Amino acid sequence: MTTGTGTARAGGAGTGTAGPDASLAGTSGAGAQPPLTLREFEAAARARLDPAHYDYFAGGAGDEVTLRANEAAFARVALLPRVLRGAGPPRTDVTLLGTAASMPVLVAPTAFHRLADPEGERATARAAAATGTIMIVSMAATVAVEDVAAAAPGAALWFQLYVQPDLAFTERVVRRAEAAGCAALVVTADSPARGVRERELRHGFLDLPDGLRCENMRDGAGTRSIAMSPELSWDHIDRLREMTALPIVLKGVLHPADVRPALDRGVAALVVSNHGGRQLDAVPAALDALPAVAAAAGRAVPVLLDGGVRRGTDVLKALALGADAVAVGRPVIWGLAAGGERGAARVLELLRAEVELALALCGCASPGDLAPDMVVRRPW
Ligand SMILES: Cc1cc2nc3c(=O)[nH]c(=O)nc-3n(C[C@H](O)[C@H](O)[C@H](O)COP(=O)(O)O)c2cc1C
Numbered sequence: 617m618t619t620g621t622g623t624a625r626a627g628g629a630g631t632g633t634a635g636p637d638a639s640l641a642g643t644s645g646a647g648a649q650p651p652l653t654l655r656e657f658e659a660a661a662r663a664r665l666d667p668a669h670y671d672y673f674a675g676g677a678g679d680e681v682t683l684r685a686n687e688a689a690f691a692r693v694a695l696l697p698r699v700l701r702g703a704g705p706p707r708t709d710v711t712l713l714g715t716a717a718s719m720p721v722l723v724a725p726t727a728f729h730r731l732a733d734p735e736g737e738r739a740t741a742r743a744a745a746a747t748g749t750i751m752i753v754s755m756a757a758t759v760a761v762e763d764v765a766a767a768a769p770g771a772a773l774w775f776q777l778y779v780q781p782d783l784a785f786t787e788r789v790v791r792r793a794e795a796a797g798c799a800a801l802v803v804t805a806d807s808p809a810r811g812v813r814e815r816e817l818r819h820g821f822l823d824l825p826d827g828l829r830c831e832n833m834r835d836g837a838g839t840r841s842i843a844m845s846p847e848l849s850w851d852h853i854d855r856l857r858e859m860t861a862l863p864i865v866l867k868g869v870l871h872p873a874d875v876r877p878a879l880d881r882g883v884a885a886l887v888v889s890n891h892g893g894r895q896l897d898a899v900p901a902a903l904d905a906l907p908a909v910a911a912a913a914g915r916a917v918p919v920l921l922d923g924g925v926r927r928g929t930d931v932l933k934a935l936a937l938g939a940d941a942v943a944v945g946r947p948v949i950w951g952l953a954a955g956g957e958r959g960a961a962r963v964l965e966l967l968r969a970e971v972e973l974a975l976a977l978c979g980c981a982s983p984g985d986l987a988p989d990m991v992v993r994r995p996w
């Protein structure tokens with residue numbers, strides 16, 4: 617049985633149920649059954665990927681304490697549904713910074729999709745468009761942002777920026793993202809240096825293989841490698857605000873004291889994130905950092921969260937604790953590696969169906985109905 621709702625979706629790729637997609641049969645690491653959960657997609661992806669590439673995608677910094685904490689934090693929170701509210705079939709759609717999305721789940725910016733599928737970010741963008749949600753295109757994409765947009769007409773794209781020490785070059789990248797139709801600029805603030813992921817070191821995975829490159833770095837001077845900028849400061853946010861009319865989203869906020877300066881500089885949204893445990897190990901799980909950041913934002917701007925979201929129920933927990941939406945990083949890559957565009961679309965549609973069912977079972981008519989009183993900490 618499905619929740620049987622008539623929720624409008626921008627695409628029709630999914631079945632609207634949580635049932636298996638037979639066309640993905642054989643992609644599961646577990647045998648002929650198509651993957652039915654995000655975790656099964658990870659197993660399927662692992663079975664297909666070069667181990668060095670699997671470990672690049674899966675790994676975290678240091679002892680991976682934060683990587684594990686992201687998922688564990690969701691397990692420590694329980695949902696407390698309301699009953700008999702006559703909510704009717706739930707809507708799952710949201711609007712963020714003027715961009716409509718079929719669900720409060722976005723595609724987080726992740727690098728190097730062509731390591732997972734030859735079509736790379738083109739396939740991811742088509743999958744996001746089919747599901748009707750927003751894809752945040754990474755600055756470290758292996759397909760140029762113009763080509764991502766051209767491959768998926770109608771896709772809702774935002775662009776993630778690593779501010780480069782050369783601000784003139786940074787401005788050229790911003791102009792390219794604008795011209796490609798990206799509707800927001802997501803500035804990653806948690807990477808003044810690159811985290812050390814020891815899995816990469818063990819494999820000697822230090823650079824993209826021949827034939828693949830960061831296509832958003834190409835310009836007249838040829839392809840450059842992406843620099844992390846230790847000098848990044850609030851002044852750069854002011855400069856970016858002068859540079860572009862696009863709304864600026866600050867990604868990688870954990871400390872509530874960083875909210876005020878962001879609001880003062882006209883930042884349009886915040887993403888509570890520890891970069892999927894890939895930057896500073898031993899920082900809190902994203903879910904645990906969320907309530908204080910959301911309280912500091914006080915509903916002045918949308919607050920997003922990423923890190924460890926693997927189920928529709930995880931989405932509801934984050935919304936109840938103050939998020940307006942979440943983003944998923946690795947699960948989309950697992951879908952892509954397991955089944956290309958169809959696999960990535962399936963991952964997103966599974967999440968949408970799970971969110972819809974969980975909303976119905978919580979007595980919610982829409983994502984906005986979640987409130988802090990609808991979660992409890994598990995007593996263990
Ligand atoms: C393989 C990989 C590459 C990533 N590349 C980027 C990137 O280019 N820019 C960025 O801001 N964040 C990047 N991130 C972080 C994600 O945007 C996001 O914060 C994280 O993946 C969320 O955690 P999850 O994978 O548990 O969903 C990357 C994460 C992964 C796993």
Ligand SMILES: CCCCC(=O)C(=O)O
Nearest residue numbers: 726727756842843891894
């Ligand atoms: C220069 C590429 C950075 C990609 C990234 O952010 C990550 O691997 O986490």
